[in-house]
Amino acid sequence: MNDxxxxxxxxxxxxxxxxxxxxAFEQHDSFRLARDPALDPFLFLVSRRDPGLRFICIQVRFxxxxxxxxxxxxxxxxxxxxxxxxAATDECLGCLAILSFPDGAPATANLLAPVVIHFxxxxxxxxxxxxxxxxHAHPVGVLEDAKxx
Amino acid sequence: xxxIRRRPGESIVFSGGIEVTVLELTAYGAKLGISAPAEVxxxxxxxxxxxxxxRQAAETAFGERVSELLAGFRRGPxxxxxxxKDFAQSHPE
Numbered sequence: 001m002n003d004x005x006x007x008x009x010x011x012x013x014x015x016x017x018x019x020x021x022x023x024a025f026e027q028h029d030s031f032r033l034a035r036d037p038a039l040d041p042f043l044f045l046v047s048r049r050d051p052g053l054r055f056i057c058i059q060v061r062f063x064x065x066x067x068x069x070x071x072x073x074x075x076x077x078x079x080x081x082x083x084x085x086x087a088a089t090d091e092c093l094g095c096l097a098i099l100s101f102p103d104g105a106p107a108t109a110n111l112l113a114p115v116v117i118h119f120x121x122x123x124x125x126x127x128x129x130x131x132x133x134x135x136h137a138h139p140v141g142v143l144e145d146a147k148x149x
Numbered sequence: 150x151x152x153i154r155r156r157p158g159e160s161i162v163f164s165g166g167i168e169v170t171v172l173e174l175t176a177y178g179a180k181l182g183i184s185a186p187a188e189v190x191x192x193x194x195x196x197x198x199x200x201x202x203x204r205q206a207a208e209t210a211f212g213e214r215v216s217e218l219l220a221g222f223r224r225g226p227x228x229x230x231x232x233x234k235d236f237a238q239s240h241p242e
Contacts, residue, residue, distance in 0.1 A: 024200035025207070039219060044210075055203070056210050099218070100202060101209040107218045110206070113199040128199045136198040140218065 015048055016117050016124040019078050023113070023126060028053060031124065033117075043096065045115065055115075057096040060088040063109055063140065069095065069129055071116070079118045079125050086116075093118055098126075099140065112136035165189065 015032045022028065030048035041062050047053040060067045067088040076083035081093060088095040094117040097109040111134035117124040153161060160170035166186050173180040183191050192200075 022199075022203055023196055024203045039215075042215070042219065053207055054210050055206050056215060098203065098206045100206040101215065101218070102205060103209075108202075110199065110202045112195060113202070126199065126203075128193075128195050131193075131195045131198075136195075136202040 014122065016122050018124045018126075020125065022115070023128065025053065033057075042099075045096070045098070056099045056101075057115065058099060058109065060095045060097045060109075060111065060114055063097060063138070064088065064111060064134075067095070067111065067114075067134070069114055069116070069127055071127060075125055075127050079116065079123050080121050081118055088114070092120060097138075100137070102137075105139075107140045108135075108137040109140050110136045111138045 013032045013034050015030050018029050018031055020026060020029075025047070028047040028049050031045045032048065034044040034046050036044075041058055043057045043059075045055040045057050065088075068085055069088070070085055071079065071081060071083050071093075073083045079093070086093055086095070096115040096117070097111055098113075098115060100108045100110070102108065112131075113126050113128040113136060115124060116127045155161065155171045157171050157173055160168050162168045166184075167189060168184045170182040170184075171179060172182045185191055
C-alpha cells in the first residue's frame with residue numbers, strides 16, 4: 001500500500017464500542033480512531049474485527065462550523081447520552097464525518113450521518129439524520145473553496 | 150416520478166407482494182404500513198443513503214485522492230485548527 005496513509009494503521013489508539021456497528025457494516029462493533037500527525041486533520045476509523053476496513057474521517061466542525069444534529073431517544077439510549085440537539089463542537093460528544101473519494105468527482109463528506117463518539121464511556125454511533133437536511137455526499141472541495149474566498 | 154394521491158386506509162401495491170398503506174396523516178408526517186415478503190429489505194431512505202455512502206467510503210479509503218485532499222486542506226485555514234490529536238487519543242475503551 002503506498003497511499004500515504006498506511007503507517008497510521010500501526011499506531012496504538014483506543015477502541016470505541018459501536019453497539020449497532022455502522023450502516024452496511026453492522027457486524028463491526030468496535031473501531032479505533034487512528035491518527036498520524038502528518039495527515040492531520042484526517043482521522044482513520046479502523047475496525048477491530050477487520051483492520052482492512054477503515055474510513056477516513058474529519059471532525060465535522062472543520063467542515064461546517066454551524067453544524068448540529070439531533071439525537072433521538074433510541075440513539076441517546078445507545079450512546080448513554082441525553083436526547084436532544086447537539087452542536088458538532090460539543091465537548092462530550094465527538095462528531096466526525098466519513099469522507100468518500102468517488103472517481104472523477106470531488107471528495108464528499110457524509111453530513112447526513114455523522115459518527116458520534118461519547119468520550120466518557122467510549123461508545124460510538126453513526127447518527128443518521130432525517131432526510132431533507134445535510135447531504136450524505138456533501139462536496140468537500142466546494143466547502144473549502146467557499147472558506148478560502 | 151409517478152404521483153398518486155391516497156387517503157388514510159388506502160394503499161398502493163408493488164409487484165412481488167409488496168403493499169404500502171397510508172395509516173395516518175398528521176402535521177408531523179404520514180404514517181405508513183408496509184407489507185412485504187421477508188426477503189424484501191425495507192429501509193428509510195436516509196438509512197439506505199448512509200449504507201451506500203459507507204460502502205463507497207470503505208472502497209475509496211485508499212489511494213492518492215486522500216493525499217490530494219490533504220494538500221487542499223493544508224492550503225485552507227481549517228488545517229491549522231488543533232484538536233485531532235486530542236480527539237483520537239482522548240478516551241480508551
